[in-house]
Amino acid sequence: MSRLRQDKAFTLLELLVSISLMLILVGAAISIFITSTNILSSSESRMMIYLNATASFDIIAKDLINSPSGDDSTFEIRNPDNNDDKQVVMRFAATTSWLNSNSEDQEPVTGDVQVIYYLKKKSNNKWVLKRQISEPDGDTFPPLDEDNPLTHTYDTLCEFIKEENGVPGLKVDYLLYDDANKRWDLVEPAPGQLTEFGITLPPDPPGEKLPPGFRLIVNISDDKEVEKQRKVRTLSRYFLINSNNKE
Numbered sequence: 001m002s003r004l005r006q007d008k009a010f011t012l013l014e015l016l017v018s019i020s021l022m023l024i025l026v027g028a029a030i031s032i033f034i035t036s037t038n039i040l041s042s043s044e045s046r047m048m049i050y051l052n053a054t055a056s057f058d059i060i061a062k063d064l065i066n067s068p069s070g071d072d073s074t075f076e077i078r079n080p081d082n083n084d085d086k087q088v089v090m091r092f093a094a095t096t097s098w099l100n101s102n103s104e105d106q107e108p109v110t111g112d113v114q115v116i117y118y119l120k121k122k123s124n125n126k127w128v129l130k131r132q133i134s135e136p137d138g139d140t141f142p143p144l145d146e147d148n149p150l151t152h153t154y155d156t157l158c159e160f161i162k163e164e165n166g167v168p169g170l171k172v173d174y175l176l177y178d179d180a181n182k183r184w185d186l187v188e189p190a191p192g193q194l195t196e197f198g199i200t201l202p203p204d205p206p207g208e209k210l211p212p213g214f215r216l217i218v219n220i221s222d223d224k225e226v227e228k229q230r231k232v233r234t235l236s237r238y239f240l241i242n243s244n245n246k247e
Helices: 002-006 012-065
Strands: 074-078 086-099 108-121 127-134 151-161 170-178 183-187 194-198 213-221 232-240
Touching: 012 086, 012 151, 012 213, 012 232, 074 170, 086 127, 086 170
Parallel strands: none
Antiparallel strands: 074 086, 074 194, 086 108, 108 127, 127 151, 151 213, 170 183, 170 213, 213 232
């Protein structure tokens, strides 16, 4: 009798318990795998957004180093407000390189142009930073126009710029030297305020003709559809102007 007892198969209850435990373990493993995959995908997505923003800083730095290119050049900055879905934040002349968007091969070109950095609102209440190169039209440069054959517009340099109270999260400040206190001060223009500098043209409002540097601050959000799940990161960088162009 003991021999027969030892050779008996598992009971139905034992099988059900074993299968249940196996399903629990497999489900837990699948859940961990899916969670890890989502975290990795989200991290990669955020990393690409931040890398694009950093790359856009490098492009801006290159343009600023080579500006302005003429004795009568002007340099404009304007902090965005909530009055328009397309806003120019920086406009200046420079000797820089770009891809000729009007040719089939889009060959690289270098020359004296006007560079415009502007914000454009997207349908998801996020903003993108774009760059337009304007070739000279006689003695002038065409305004911001994505369809003008003399302009070359490049898609998103920096995307997912967070909006707060209708205002895109980007700000441009500039440095001025305080002779009285022998120090550098950071001037923060108000939203919507246009500040114009020049080599021979006095700035408006009054100040130094051409600041030695600028600070750009951008609030970047990720691409999560649920707003509560989005993470915001603030990126900033100082940009120095070519000192040979400054009086």
